Amino acid sequence: DIQMTQSPSSVFASVGDRVTITCRASQTINGWLGWYQQKPGKAPKLLIYSTSSLQSGVPSRFSGSGSGTDFTLTISSLQPEDLATYYCQQANSFPLTFGGGTKVEIK
Amino acid sequence: EVQLLESGGGLVQPGGSLRLSCAASGFRFSDYGMSWVRQAPGKGLEWVSTINFSGADTYYADSVKGRFTVSRDNSKNRLYLQINSLRTEDTAVYHCAKSWSDLLINWFDPWGQGTLVTVSS
Numbered sequence: 001d002i003q004m005t006q007s008p009s010s011v012f013a014s015v016g017d018r019v020t021i022t023c024r025a026s027q028t029i030n031g032w033l034g035w036y037q038q039k040p041g042k043a044p045k046l047l048i049y050s051t052s053s054l055q056s057g058v059p060s061r062f063s064g065s066g067s068g069t070d071f072t073l074t075i076s077s078l079q080p081e082d083l084a085t086y087y088c089q090q091a092n093s094f095p096l097t098f099g100g101g102t103k104v105e106i107k
Numbered sequence: 108e109v110q111l112l113e114s115g116g117g118l119v120q121p122g123g124s125l126r127l128s129c130a131a132s133g134f135r136f137s138d139y140g141m142s143w144v145r146q147a148p149g150k151g152l153e154w155v156s157t158i159n160f161s162g163a164d165t166y167y168a169d170s171v172k173g174r175f176t177v178s179r180d181n182s183k184n185r186l187y188l189q190i191n192s193l194r195t196e197d198t199a200v201y202h203c204a205k206s207w208s209d210l211l212i213n214w215f216d217p218w219g220q221g222t223l224v225t226v227s228s
Binding site: 032034036038042043044045046049055087089091092093094095096097098099100101 | 166213215216217218219221
């Protein structure tokens with residue numbers, strides 16, 4: 001099974017800050033990496049697929065990058081509505097696996 | 108607009124059974140794989156099961172294999188999860204989710220709001 005390790009587990013940042021979340025896979029996943037945003041009490045929402053492709057309707061302040069086993073989600077200028085927990089997920093092989101999540105909180 | 112609405116959750120004793128259902132609308136249901144993903148209270152996301160577009164191929168997490176069965180009825184645009192031999196660690200919100208594309212191994216988009224399964228004596 002491919003293990004997905006996210007860091008940090010939580011981050012406190014101010015509005016306008018640049019926020020970076022990392023996700024490391026236990027083996028190469030050929031770019032099959034997605035990111036989700038889950039706001040409190042809501043279902044997760046797909047933000048980014050295939051490492052760096054922005055899902056339709058997602059603000060351009062979100063971006064993804066990476067290759068091999070190391071991937072990054074960046075929020076270029078944090079907004080109040082970005083308060084959420086973010087998860088990475090590999091879609092390279094079954095069993096599909098998620099990172100443990102990163103909670104983004106606003107200072 | 109794609110909509111997924113789960114039902115069937117509830118309180119059940121250890122060893123009991125439930126059948127979860129997901130009603131899909133707003134897309135050609137028979138063209139897409141579908142999945143179940145669960146989230147224990149205060150915890151992260153755990154993939155449970157995926158079924159291909161026709162229902163011929165199914166995949167399960169090791170933690171549920173042999174106890175859970177996923178199925179679909181394309182004539183009714185419905186996805187199901189039969190959960191047997193429930194354990195306390197199965198307590199979670201169960202979300203159904205549409206495959207993002209027509210590939211079997213995929214991301215999930217969108218997700219339903221989920222149905223809560225509580226296993227307790």
